[in-house]
Amino acid sequence: MLLSSIKINDQEFVELKDVIYRNSGIMFAENKKYLLENRLSKRLADLNFTTFKDYIYYLKYDIKKRQELDTLINLVTINETYFLRERGQLDYLVSNIVPDLIKAGKKSIKIWSAPCSTGEEPYSIAILLKNAGLFDKASIDIIATDINSEVVALAKKGEYRQASFRGVPADFMRNFDVQGQSYFIKDEIKRHVRFNTGNITTPTITSLIGKVDVIFCRNVLIYFDMDGKQRTIKNFHNMLTEPGYLCLGHSETLNKISEDFTMKNAGTCIIYMKKK
Ligand SMILES: C[S@@+](CC[C@H](N)C(=O)[O-])C[C@H]1O[C@@H](n2cnc3c(N)ncnc32)[C@H](O)[C@@H]1O
Structure with a gap:
């Protein structure tokens, strides 16, 4: 058959x-x-x-x-992702958001990659923060969740193939141990990221994750209807501290979804900030 x-x-x-x-x-x-x-x-x-x-x-x-x-x-679920995807926001996190939070006196910072798929996004964040020496300046937690339990298991394993690296700079690869066709994320990066399964559309996600300073929610809202988008963004609004930063995918917007955020030009990209 x-x-x-x-x-x-x-x-x-x-x-x-x-x-x-x-x-x-x-x-x-x-x-x-x-x-x-x-x-x-x-x-x-x-x-x-x-x-x-x-x-x-x-x-x-x-x-x-x-x-x-x-x-x-x-x-x-569609789990397409790769390292340093939509890099502008990642660079802005490292050059502006985290340094600003530290300057404002924050001793511990929580960054949430929701949804993380196979882990390329949260590990990219960890690599860039480490390169910038920011783990030495504050206690920074990276939490990563996805509804798909299989991709979360793969993310925890941290084993990647060539397809996850699309035009990354050569020195990026020093964060991996190569074995045959596989690239294993080094423990010194891995230990900064905690993975879990979670559904971002339900209110229970708020108690699972708690308060966060920065949310990356990229390339998933496109699969939701208006109600799903609104429920998700309401959760994020409840979970974000002040100032709270929200990064969406390039093709996603809060237009007609929420009035609880302001849009900010962040160099080559856009980010949203929680309104007071
Ligand atoms: C296209 S990937 C995006 C991954 C990464 N953020 C990026 O931009 O490369 C979309 C992910 O959303 C996850 N997803 C779909 N619905 C979800 C939900 N309700 N809660 C959490 N994750 C969800 C899928 O399992 C998939 O891994």
Whole structure:
């Protein structure tokens, strides 16, 4: 049987996309039916299901439904990321945000990479902070979370392939130990980042993470609808200290989502600051 042969009908699509939406905030539009078919057909075949109806029943009633929900979310997220992605904000963090917080008397600083995918973003932050000597000037915690438990496990392992390095400067590679095709992040960088699973659209994330000074939430809001975006940004507003800094992806904006932040030109990029 060809894996792509399991088709999803309209009613099954609506039920499945609702389950995904309620548990992750990720919204599949009507024209993305084929995406669910492509991403989930192998899983159905592994479970010996020939229809999506059977799979939905399993998700709702089986004793393993909680685990299956995690597997489902892991299968539908898009985890594209790489080191030093959208570098302008990372440089601004190191040259302005953290030094300003230290100058203002902050002894401990918390930076949250939410969502972190396989870890390239929080490790990039740790590498740049270390190069700038900032870990010696304050106690800096980098917390990294993602809803996808598989990418969090990979991030904790810290093993990368060439594809994670796109045009990084040569000296960046000294932060890795090379073994065959693999690049392992060095322990001296790894120890600065704490990883956990977490869903940024739910209020429980606020107690899981606590107060933070800087949030990187890049390249995920694009997958949420307006309600999911607003719930997420409300969480961030509650969690940020003052002054609180929020970095979104280049193609993301708070326009029409929240009036609780002001936009700031930060060299080559934009960041948002929590309004008092
Ligand atoms: C495209 S990656 C972005 C990674 C990184 N921030 C970057 O810009 O390179 C998007 C990540 O968002 C995660 N994600 C999707 N919905 C989420 C949610 N509700 N809570 C936390 N993470 C989520 C996905 O698992 C995926 O790893």
